[in-house]
Amino acid sequence: SAAAAAPAKVHYGIGREAKPEEIAGWDIDVRPDGQGLPPGKGTARKGEELFVAQCAACHGEFGESTGRWPVLAGGAGTLASHDPVKTIGSYWPYASTVIDYVRRAMPFGNAQSLEGDDLYSIVAYLLYLNDVITDQDQEISDKNFPTVKLANEANFFDDDREVSEKAFWKKEPCMTNCAAGAPRILGRARAIDVTPEDGKGPRVE
Amino acid sequence: SAAAAAPAKVHYGIGREAKPEEIAGWDIDVRPDGQGLPPGKGTARKGEELFVAQCAACHGEFGESTGRWPVLAGGAGTLASHDPVKTIGSYWPYASTVIDYVRRAMPFGNAQSLEGDDLYSIVAYLLYLNDVITDQDQEISDKNFPTVKLANEANFFDDDREVSEKAFWKKEPCMTNCAAGAPRILGRARAIDVTPEDGKGPRVE
Amino acid sequence: AGAAGKAAATEPGNPANLPPNVPEWSKTLGDGVAVRAYGKPSKHEANVIRRDVEWLTASRESSVSFTPLHELDGIITPNGLCFERHHSGIAELDPNDYRLMIHGLVDKPLMFTLQDLERFPRTNRIYFAECAANSGMEWRGAQMNACQFTHGMIHNVMYTGVPLRVLLEEAGLKTNAKWLLLEGADSAAMTRSLPLQKALDDCLIAFRMNGERLRPENGYPVRICVPGWEANMWVKWLRRIEVGDQPWHHREETSKYTDLLENGKARRFTYVMDAKSVITNPSPQAPLKHRQGFTVISGIAWSGRGKIARVDVSLDGGRNWRTAQLDGPVLDKSMARFYAEFDWNGQELFLQSRAIDETGYVQPTKDELRKVRGVNSVYHNNGIQTWRVSPEGEVENVEIA
Amino acid sequence: AGAAGKAAATEPGNPANLPPNVPEWSKTLGDGVAVRAYGKPSKHEANVIRRDVEWLTASRESSVSFTPLHELDGIITPNGLCFERHHSGIAELDPNDYRLMIHGLVDKPLMFTLQDLERFPRTNRIYFAECAANSGMEWRGAQMNACQFTHGMIHNVMYTGVPLRVLLEEAGLKTNAKWLLLEGADSAAMTRSLPLQKALDDCLIAFRMNGERLRPENGYPVRICVPGWEANMWVKWLRRIEVGDQPWHHREETSKYTDLLENGKARRFTYVMDAKSVITNPSPQAPLKHRQGFTVISGIAWSGRGKIARVDVSLDGGRNWRTAQLDGPVLDKSMARFYAEFDWNGQELFLQSRAIDETGYVQPTKDELRKVRGVNSVYHNNGIQTWRVSPEGEVENVEIA
């Protein structure tokens, strides 16, 4: 579009140059091609202990979750079912996302505390729990990480709604007698009864 | 204008008829022609005592005001001066406004408490302080009130800005070299120094 | 390197929270959702508040507080910062006890509950409400050294309400109906006379501001909007509308809100707010902190006669003008936001703005205004404001020749 | 007389405060000006709050609270009621410690303070922000019996901000620049990949909402607005923008915010929010209290593809439709308010609304949507909502055939 054309060069001279060391401190993202991987290495065997200590309280010892915290492993073969379980192993397309996310956001409430070998070890354990690696002693590191592939990668495709849902651009939506008979109630939220009510504590069922 | 044309008659049937006794309780306004005058009568002599008890703490025994509360009397002949004092006697066009206002709003903090003879007496006292009536024993009442006239009535005229200030509708306001020389400072708010400052209590001078 | 080092040295902040370091808030959890069920501003914005001028009045119950215009941008005034003008403090109505009565020269006097009013067809409009006394302290010269106090008796809000016309039609007007009396439920029982023609044109009986219900200080649960007209007429806590055949000449349209001219005569029923503008940034409370370079001047303009057509800005006290850019929606009887950009060379500036509305009215200078009105008017001071900016970036309210 | 007597008997209120009596608040003084230096709603509106659904998530720090749409009108969401979605609670930044870093494929990496950002040219725009998970609990059928919970993950606010384009131009883009990474300063360090084309089109680096500074829960002091796109991309507490040549495929665009179809494949980068609407009044939390007569249906409509062109309303569960009236400003990628009037005969109703945007997209029924998406998508549920109104005026969330 015209709006995305090459921008005119106007310089306001506001702000200052960011220093390399400043950028280094905040530039924590990791990409599937390995860009941004922090230095380090680890094994699932080493990671298990760390995971049990720092993660299992919420996610369960095997990533199965406790209570309503996120499930991190399992769910293979469920995506096309009535009850899909989306985990690193069953759903995520890229392993780099695990290292990126754990580094930036976990453990919940103590973010950006993991680095180096500990980080790689915990991620190795998560990959092991998800059958992505099968050898507890296999070393993963910033060198070999980009070679780790997840099973579901090929099942993602870019937004195509304007093609696949073209039928929703209707010329003349029906205005009268659009369906036969009186409306028939198929379901009511009241019957499910999980709505918090005003002035009451929430109802957990 | 078209907008002010006779409205179409659409009835929504919302709300209900207001009952005469409901209207009577709230319909407290008084007009210059006497419409709305409550029943009652009074004299300045009787009013003085009431005024001293209920009004003088703020407005002064003679309507001269205490502190920064409104002045209610005096100011004759000041309107065209550098320091106009606008009071019932010097400025107000209609005596009915006194009875209406005192009835609806005074005493400050105990509104709608005055009625009947007390109301007329206090208003008579205010008119007496303002030389509108000169006899302390002259009785004013709902019967004769519309005959009370204030001196400044003729000096009010309806908004005429679109005529008298027609010059403000300028075709092409000046854009360049609109005045000669550099700006010369004639006055600065800082010199007056009455602006409350952030984070400090207000400064009263 | 020396200059860069100096610039860095003047940067605000605690190094522990600046890159390359990772601040606490990037490591630990903050308050969860709905902990602040109804939100409020950051504790770091505690200075963004309505302020009053205590020496102005004998009591805060009959006084005014001012909107901090220099702390706002765009055209919406957040509800918590809308200026207040009370004549007897904030009336705190129970909405169940709310009633609006319409009577007088009507076919059928009516009584409405709040629920009744909300059943009528309603509309949403953004309007400014400006007190006629806004800038009233400046008639004799520069007095208040703050945009908040020179111009802060204005707010701009999206109202939801029933056209007054609809309610009057419901009651049925007698043929001799010409004026309305509007009356509030506060203990000033505020009244104003409103010409019927305006009532049938664009007035709203409003129960919402910026989506939610009116705030107590702005008339909860119901006020009237009288678009483009002085805010004193926008009676709050509206309890009663009487239809009559002549104006009432009540205290707020005789003793007050009449404009005394130099010859001792006074103009009355001066309803319309003339076109006006002010530069909100920079202004005395919002100095220019960068010493030179690219600078955006920002301000607001409005007119009671319709839309703002144009705003001009001067850097040299009105010698030369450039046309500013109007940004965001430019609506009928609403504030418009304007911006003007320039490269500040660090020298003294005399900033002014001049609004022009769609009727062709051009905001006058203070001198032009004084020439026709004198200095005793109190109300309707819409003269062009001058801010002097010093080379240090301090801003002050001045009058210039 | 009997009927009138009955009507009067059901009127709300305390007779002591009703005419002909004069209530306390018409006699005594209330709070003075500036006593409430930053105002808040009436104590009688304590039920107008954001609410959460505790069983949805393990903790409130990673959860959502919902805007009470049924308590609002017009198109502005007041700041205190904007829905919240946090991934690690509210980051509470000190504005002096705020920094925005832009780096990566740029000519010169830049560092900005908040004061720096506020010096750039800025603009004001009203945009909706809708969480892609809004109505996500309804894929398998009617679940939440409240408009607040079925549709409350949306707000509509006037933002003030610098076009992101301006900042990117200031840094200078390398020719291979294609994607941006947006990163927050909260302890989730929220990230999303943003296509450069959108960044150069209409994104804003925003520091104000509805005139005042952003609220802490909405990203104080700086967030990004990505107009029309899912609110997850509107990164709050924005600390860093990295320019790259490919997307990052981070957790919020892989594990989350991808739309799982029935065949197990998943759509990704589904940014645009499809056209959608909902009737806010009546709705389960806002029943029809009058038993019959003139009735206004009110609701909101929006589209990530541009302006709302039309909204239709049905009273009979989609058998027959009438076109509603759009009221107030109808703006690009903003909520629009609609009203439809009818005379209720007191019988059961099945209310629906259907939005049509300026690209001709027609909001689908839930069944039409399920036919192409299945029921596992979680996100982007813009199907037509049905409210059943009983003869008593109670409203419930139902699915119908």
Ligand code: HEC
């Ligand atoms: C106190 C509870 C808690 C602890 C301890 C915790 N997490 Fe989490 N974890 C969460 C929550 C909550 C989320 C979801 C956050 C969000 O998106 O709002 C999450 C999300 C995740 C996810 C993404 C899940 C998905 O499907 O997208 C991963 C991976 C993860 N955690 C790994 C870890 C690891 C590794 C550790 C320890 C180093 C850890 N977590 C410790 C609560 C916890």
Ligand code: HEC
């Ligand atoms: C506690 C202070 C106080 C007391 C007592 C008081 N007043 Fe007042 N009066 C005020 C204030 C304050 C105003 C201005 C109110 C406003 O407009 O906000 C006022 C205004 C007036 C005015 C209008 C002045 C003008 O120029 O417009 C009149 C007349 C008046 N009072 C009469 C009375 C009378 C009569 C009484 C006693 C029955 C009374 N007042 C008692 C404080 C007081």
Ligand SMILES: [Ca+2]
């Ligand atoms: Ca990077």
Ligand SMILES: [Ca+2]
């Ligand atoms: Ca084990």
Ligand SMILES: [Ca+2]
């Ligand atoms: Ca229940």
Ligand SMILES: [Ca+2]
């Ligand atoms: Ca009357």
Ligand SMILES: [Ca+2]
């Ligand atoms: Ca005496």
Ligand SMILES: [Ca+2]
């Ligand atoms: Ca001082």
Ligand SMILES: [Co+2]
């Ligand atoms: Co006036």
Ligand SMILES: [Co+2]
């Ligand atoms: Co999406």
